[in-house]
Amino acid sequence: MSSSKLIFLKGSEYEECGLETLLYSNAHVLGRGTFGTTFKAQLPGKAFVAVKRLKGVCLPEIDFAAKVKELAKMAAGHDNLLPLKAYCCHMNERLLLHDYKHLSSLASALHGETNFDI
Numbered sequence: 001m002s003s004s005k006l007i008f009l010k011g012s013e014y015e016e017c018g019l020e021t022l023l024y025s026n027a028h029v030l031g032r033g034t035f036g037t038t039f040k041a042q043l044p045g046k047a048f049v050a051v052k053r054l055k056g057v058c059l060p061e062i063d064f065a066a067k068v069k070e071l072a073k074m075a076a077g078h079d080n081l082l083p084l085k086a087y088c089c090h091m092n093e094r095l096l097l098h099d100y101k102h103l104s105s106l107a108s109a110l111h112g113e114t115n116f117d118i
Contacts, residue, residue, distance in 0.1 A: 005018050005019055005088070006018065006019055006022060006086045006087070006088045006095075006097065007065070007086055007087050007088065007089075008085065008086045009069075009072050009084060009085060009086060009087075017043055017044050019088050019090055019095075021043070021044060022041060022043065022051065022088075022095075025041045025042050025043065026041070026042055027039040027040065027041040027051070028040045030050065035052070035054055035055065035056075036052055036053045036054040036055040036056075037052075037053050037055075038050055038051065038052050038053075039051045039053065040100055048100040049085065049086075049097045049098065049099065049100050050082075050097070050098045050099070050100045050101075051095055051096070051097055052095065052096040052097075052098070053093070053094075053095055054094040054095070054096065057094040059094075061089040064087075064089050064094060065087070065089065068084065068087045068096070071084055072084040082098040082099055082101065083098070083099065084096060084097070084098060085097045085098060085099065
């Protein structure tokens, strides 16, 4: 049942595209953490997104999709969470897509602005 497309959630204003489009787009590593690596990538139409490539997630696709939808509901009504725009579950890959916010991170919120421009 593994699909190679991005599943865009309700309310997403992004132009829908496939996983291959995302994988071949220009991407820059924003950071690495306990749950995976976050990239800045560009979707068709010049929209930038933050893509979280999760590591160590062993949930089947149906369970992963259910958890993502729960997370999207929580983020939609929360001031401190970015809304989830799309996700992908392909083979062993689990991706989450959010809006990209320039110099917006938990670290910058806690410690102030940084001097790098990504």
